[in-house]
Amino acid sequence: MTISQTIKVAVDAVVFGYRNQALHLLLIQRKLQPYEGGWALPGGFVLDNESLEAAVQRELREETNVTINYLEQLYTFGAPERDPRFRAIAVAYYALVKPDAFEIAASTDADDVRWFDINALPELAFDHAEIIRHALRRLRNKLTYEPVGFGLLSEKFLFSDFEKLYSTLLNKPIDRRNFRKKVMSFGILTELDEKRSDGKGRPANLFQFNEDQYFKMKNQGFYFEL
Amino acid sequence: MTISQTIKVAVDAVVFGYRNQALHLLLIQRKLQPYEGGWALPGGFVLDNESLEAAVQRELREETNVTINYLEQLYTFGAPERDPRFRAIAVAYYALVKPDAFEIAASTDADDVRWFDINALPELAFDHAEIIRHALRRLRNKLTYEPVGFGLLSEKFLFSDFEKLYSTLLNKPIDRRNFRKKVMSFGILTELDEKRSDGKGRPANLFQFNEDQYFKMKNQGFYFEL
DNA sequence: GCAAAAGTGTTAGAAATACACCCATGC
DNA sequence: GCATGGGTGTATTTCTAACACTTTTGC
Numbered sequence: 001m002t003i004s005q006t007i008k009v010a011v012d013a014v015v016f017g018y019r020n021q022a023l024h025l026l027l028i029q030r031k032l033q034p035y036e037g038g039w040a041l042p043g044g045f046v047l048d049n050e051s052l053e054a055a056v057q058r059e060l061r062e063e064t065n066v067t068i069n070y071l072e073q074l075y076t077f078g079a080p081e082r083d084p085r086f087r088a089i090a091v092a093y094y095a096l097v098k099p100d101a102f103e104i105a106a107s108t109d110a111d112d113v114r115w116f117d118i119n120a121l122p123e124l125a126f127d128h129a130e131i132i133r134h135a136l137r138r139l140r141n142k143l144t145y146e147p148v149g150f151g152l153l154s155e156k157f158l159f160s161d162f163e164k165l166y167s168t169l170l171n172k173p174i175d176r177r178n179f180r181k182k183v184m185s186f187g188i189l190t191e192l193d194e195k196r197s198d199g200k201g202r203p204a205n206l207f208q209f210n211e212d213q214y215f216k217m218k219n220q221g222f223y224f225e226l
Numbered sequence: 227m228t229i230s231q232t233i234k235v236a237v238d239a240v241v242f243g244y245r246n247q248a249l250h251l252l253l254i255q256r257k258l259q260p261y262e263g264g265w266a267l268p269g270g271f272v273l274d275n276e277s278l279e280a281a282v283q284r285e286l287r288e289e290t291n292v293t294i295n296y297l298e299q300l301y302t303f304g305a306p307e308r309d310p311r312f313r314a315i316a317v318a319y320y321a322l323v324k325p326d327a328f329e330i331a332a333s334t335d336a337d338d339v340r341w342f343d344i345n346a347l348p349e350l351a352f353d354h355a356e357i358i359r360h361a362l363r364r365l366r367n368k369l370t371y372e373p374v375g376f377g378l379l380s381e382k383f384l385f386s387d388f389e390k391l392y393s394t395l396l397n398k399p400i401d402r403r404n405f406r407k408k409v410m411s412f413g414i415l416t417e418l419d420e421k422r423s424d425g426k427g428r429p430a431n432l433f434q435f436n437e438d439q440y441f442k443m444k445n446q447g448f449y450f451e452l
Numbered sequence: 453g454c455a456a457a458a459g460t461g462t463t464a465g466a467a468a469t470a471c472a473c474c475c476a477t478g479c
Numbered sequence: 480g481c482a483t484g485g486g487t488g489t490a491t492t493t494c495t496a497a498c499a500c501t502t503t504t505g506c
Binding site for chain 1: 231232233234235272273274275276277278299301302304305306317
């Protein structure tokens with residue numbers, strides 16, 4: 001069998017961040033044709049001796065300089081016409097970024113990079129809108145059966161942040177008491193001896209996700225489920 | 227940016243079948259180096275103007291002639307050293323085959339093709355053992371929140387077949403009464419006016435999966451969960 | 453003292469689990 | 480008539496869901 005393929009392999013990343021109680025997405029503005037000036041997912045072609053994940057990490061470093069907290073392969077998009085220049089498949093990843101890392105993205109010197117509110121995205125290049133739809137679905141799903149939400153919050157967070165994250169992303173109201181009872185019963189949150197006030201209302205306790213504890217429990221058959 | 231990539235793109239399929247109350251896997255014996263004579267997943271290189279899914283379907287037709295009932299993309303494997311010849315990434319799919327289609331695979335004229343009991347797999351070429359591990363995990367998971375199990379059973383099946391499938395694949399005992407009560411309450415099984423006897427014991431009723439009904443309910447917010 | 457968010461328990465209904473006996477057939 | 484697998488109901492426990500008042504702070 002002779003192999004004479006001319007398919008290029010790219011990686012693209014759907015980078016999620018959560019700020020001001022809204023989900024955001026990191027996009028870059030294209031400098032080149034096609035879709036010149038259009039917005040697109042950060043990404044690029046995989047080098048010949050580079051793993052897929054390394055390629056994503058490299059592209060994110062080069063294009064956005066953002067600090068990734070969680071990275072997971074999403075899906076591979078391979079429709080023959082998805083790139084007008086040549087045949088290219090894209091292995092899409094999605095990533096979570098903590099709010100502390102938000103400024104770093106803006107400070108990049110490369111192409112224009114910006115965070116967009118998920119509900120106010122610009123037109124997107126290639127099939128990137130579809131990739132984002134997949135990523136959003138995956139994120140929303142994953143929230144309910146793995147504690148990925150913590151990847152979108154600061155190291156220390158208010159319980160109400162966590163709760164708001166869920167009600168926002170899952171787009172449904174949450175009973176504060178029941179939610180807190182359930183999450184607390186898991187025993188994967190450490191309550192810190194530290195409070196934070198937003199200027200109004202009673203100051204709230206800070207919490208931290210206890211990842212070690214979570215993995216320990218997970219190995220013993222514990223299932224996170226919200 | 228200059229692109230001078232020499233990465234090849236392959237698809238591989240993890241084809242599951244269920245027979246004699248055991249999960250089986252379809253493997254082909256390699257005729258060529260590397261891993262000549264070794265067993266591997268059916269698959270091959272994607273053509274320049276062919277979608278990924280079309281490539282899997284084509285390879286399965288060419289190599290195994292098996293009738294696929296369900297096909298889903300699994301994961302893309304891209305470690306630089308996974309193919310000793312050259313850089314190749316594999317977009318892996320997994321597929322479900324109904325028992326009626328078992329013989330067809332054996333009747334192929336191409337490379338040697340065989341069903342292996344999942345618990346008695348031979349040594350595998352490339353990183354195919356890892357791909358299979360992923361596929362198995364996904365299948366087991368998916369069984370519990372989508373009615374994919376029906377894709378492994380004949381069009382008409384005994385309720386006990388369905389139950390056995392679950393207890394076998396999930397490797398845990400199931401309470402017959404509770405399981406039946408729950409599955410029946412979903413209203414996605416049609417009970418047929420037809421019985422089948424295995425020669426011993428009381429003949430059992432045949433059932434059919436009502437796919438239309440399932441999708442209708444799913445669109446209205448119904449969640450399958452076992 | 454009042455506005456604003458934090459923190460906290462109880463109860464009723466729903467769902468999950470545990471459990472055992474009779475039925476229809478082949479031999 | 481006995482061995483084999485098919486078919487069914489109830490009671491208990493556990494989990495889920497609904498619901499409102501008190502506390503702490505800033506102004």
